Amino acid sequence: MKKFFSFVCSLYIISTLVSCDTDRVIDENKTIENSSWYYKSLIPFDVQITDTTIPYNVYVNLRVAADYKYSNMFMWVHTSNPDRKTDKRRIEIRLADESGKWLGNGLGDIYDYQFPAFKKIKFNQQGFYRFELEQNMRDDTLMYVKSVGVRVEKAIE
Numbered sequence: 565m566k567k568f569f570s571f572v573c574s575l576y577i578i579s580t581l582v583s584c585d586t587d588r589v590i591d592e593n594k595t596i597e598n599s600s601w602y603y604k605s606l607i608p609f610d611v612q613i614t615d616t617t618i619p620y621n622v623y624v625n626l627r628v629a630a631d632y633k634y635s636n637m638f639m640w641v642h643t644s645n646p647d648r649k650t651d652k653r654r655i656e657i658r659l660a661d662e663s664g665k666w667l668g669n670g671l672g673d674i675y676d677y678q679f680p681a682f683k684k685i686k687f688n689q690q691g692f693y694r695f696e697l698e699q700n701m702r703d704d705t706l707m708y709v710k711s712v713g714v715r716v717e718k719a720i721e
């Protein structure tokens with residue numbers, strides 16, 4: 565009975581914390597098939613922006629396995645606005661320090677990262693914006709990448 569009560573309390577706390585994320589517009593991750601990210605595979609995320617008066621933060625989420633062979637990852641972040649005007653920005657996500665210690669949050673042999681791609685930006689139009697993530701490393705197929713994602717949140721001062 566004690567275990568059941570602890571389980572129910574844990575679920576309640578987790579659901580309360582998740583529902584309190586009122587600044588989030590989107591926080592979505594997509595699994596990379598076979599953990600193999602081909603360089604021509606752009607991963608799309610559509611975000612609806614309704615308030616153009618406030619700034620937003622845009623993050624790139626990344627999950628890699630411990631067998632990932634580099635200490636960083638270069639990525640292109642392609643952006644298009646509701647008028648289909650496009651832009652792209654190259655980012656570098658540092659995954660490990662000089663000694664090889666993973667910098668992300670780990671669970672077993674999987675590590676999660678959240679990298680700020682855009683801080684306090686204003687979207688000038690209401691509508692759907694598309695963010696597409698493209699790996700930009702030396703390998704045509706980047707192994708041990710579990711998932712990638714995008715988080716857009718209101719930038720509260």
